[in-house]
Amino acid sequence: MIDAILIDDEKSALITLRNDLRAYCPRVNIRGEFTKGADALEFMTEKAPDVIFLDIDMPLMNGFDFVREMKQPVLPQIIFVSAYSEFAIRAFKVSALDYLLKPIVPAELQAAVDKVIYRNTMLFNQQVLLKNFMENGFMEAGPTGKIALPVNDGYHLIDPVHIIYCKAAGAYTEIVLDNEKSFLISKNLGRTQELMPADYFERVHQSYLVNVHHIKKFRKGESPVAVMANDDIIKVSRMNKDRVAQLLGIK
Numbered sequence: 001m002i003d004a005i006l007i008d009d010e011k012s013a014l015i016t017l018r019n020d021l022r023a024y025c026p027r028v029n030i031r032g033e034f035t036k037g038a039d040a041l042e043f044m045t046e047k048a049p050d051v052i053f054l055d056i057d058m059p060l061m062n063g064f065d066f067v068r069e070m071k072q073p074v075l076p077q078i079i080f081v082s083a084y085s086e087f088a089i090r091a092f093k094v095s096a097l098d099y100l101l102k103p104i105v106p107a108e109l110q111a112a113v114d115k116v117i118y119r120n121t122m123l124f125n126q127q128v129l130l131k132n133f134m135e136n137g138f139m140e141a142g143p144t145g146k147i148a149l150p151v152n153d154g155y156h157l158i159d160p161v162h163i164i165y166c167k168a169a170g171a172y173t174e175i176v177l178d179n180e181k182s183f184l185i186s187k188n189l190g191r192t193q194e195l196m197p198a199d200y201f202e203r204v205h206q207s208y209l210v211n212v213h214h215i216k217k218f219r220k221g222e223s224p225v226a227v228m229a230n231d232d233i234i235k236v237s238r239m240n241k242d243r244v245a246q247l248l249g250i251k
Contacts, residue, residue, distance in 0.1 A: 002116055003047075005032040007040050007066065008055035008081065013102070017053060017081065024106045025113045037061035041069055044076075051077040051097070051116045056087045064090065077116050147195050149175060149185045156183060160200060164228050166192050166209040178214065178229060204236045204244055212247055220245055 004021070008014050014033045021028045031049055034040040038061060040052075056063035063080060070076075080091045083102040091099045097119070098112040148155040158175070167174040168189040175192075176182045185192065193201065193209050203209050210226060217227035224236040226244065236244055 001027055001029045002050040002113070003031050004028050004051045004053060005034065005040055005043065005049045006030060006053045007034045007037060007058075007063075008053075009035050009058040010055075011035060013055065013081075017104070020104055020106065020109055021053075021113075024110055027117065028113055037063075037066040037069070040066070044070070048076050051079060051113075053079050053081050056080055056082045056091070057084060063087075077119060079112050079116075149192075149195070150187060151183060151185055156185070160197055160211070161213070163196070163201075163211050164214040164230055165211060165232070165234060166196075166201075168207040176228075176230070176232065202240075202244060202247060204234065204240050206237065208234050208236075210234055212244075215244075215248065218244065218248055218250060220250070 006014050006017050008017065014035070018030060018033065021030060028051075032040070032043050034043070037058065054063045054066060061069070063082075067078060077097040078095070079098045079100060080087070080096050081100045081102060081104065082091075085101060088099045097115050100108055100112060146157040146159050148157055150156075156175075158177070162177050162179045164176045164178050166189060167176065169184060171186070171188055172184045173187055173189050173192040174182055174184055187195075189203075189207070189209055193203060196209065200211050200213060201209050202212050204226060210228065214229040215226045216229050218236075219225050219227075220241055224238065224241040224244075226234045226236055228234060
C-alpha cells in the first residue's frame with residue numbers, strides 16, 4: 001500500500017479523485033483530503049505521504065507554491081492534477097512524477113500510481129542494500145553475515161561462501177550456488193560485484209564474476225577457462241588470465 005493525500009480547492013474534484021482511486025487503484029491508501037495547501041502542510045508535519053495528488057490552479061497557495069513550501073527531509077512524489085495542459089512543462093521542471101488532465105482517464109491514473117510504486121520499490125532496494133553493506137561486514141576469515149540479493153518478490157538472503165559464480169544476463173545477474181538452485185537478481189553484474197566480498201570474488205570476464213575458492217581447475221592457454229566446483233566451464237578473458245593465475249598461485 002502507498003499513502004496519499006489529495007489537494008484541490010474544489011470539493012467535487014476531491015470526491016471524483018477519491019472515487020477513481022478507490023475504483024481503479026486499490027493499493028492507494030488515502031490519508032487525507034484538503035481544499036487548502038496550508039492545511040495539508042500542517043498535516044504533513046507528523047508524517048509525509050508517499051504521494052500527493054495536487055491541483056495547480058488554487059487560490060492563496062497554488063500547486064507550485066505548495067511544492068516550494070514543502071520542507072520534508074524526504075519529499076513525497078508529486079502527481080499534478082489539472083484541467084489545464086499549459087502548466088505541464090513547468091510541472092515537470094519541479095520534478096513532478098506525472099501530470100494528469102481532468103477529467104482523469106482511469107488507465108493514466110493507474111499508470112501514474114504504478115510509477116509511485118516502482119520509485120518506492122527502487123528506493124527501498126537501495127536502502128536495504130546500503131544497510132546490508134554497513135551491517136554485514138566481511139572479516140579476513142570469511143563473511144560474518146549474509147547478503148541481501150533483490151529478486152522479484154523480495155530478497156534472497158545468501159551466505160556468499162555458497163556462491164560459485166555470477167553470470168551476466170542483461171540487466172539481471174544469474175547467481176549459481178553450491179547448495180541450491182540458481183536464480184536471477186534484479187542487478188547487473190557490475191552492481192552485483194559491489195555486494196560481494198572482494199577477497200572471495202574476481203571478475204574474470206565481462207560476463208562472469210567467480211568465487212575463486214570454487215575454482216577447481218584453471219587452463220591458461222590461448223582460450224583460458226576456469227572449471228568451477230560444479231564442473232561449469234567459465235571463460236576467462238586474456239587480459240585477466242595472468243591475474244587469475246596469480247590469485248591461484250600458478251606461475
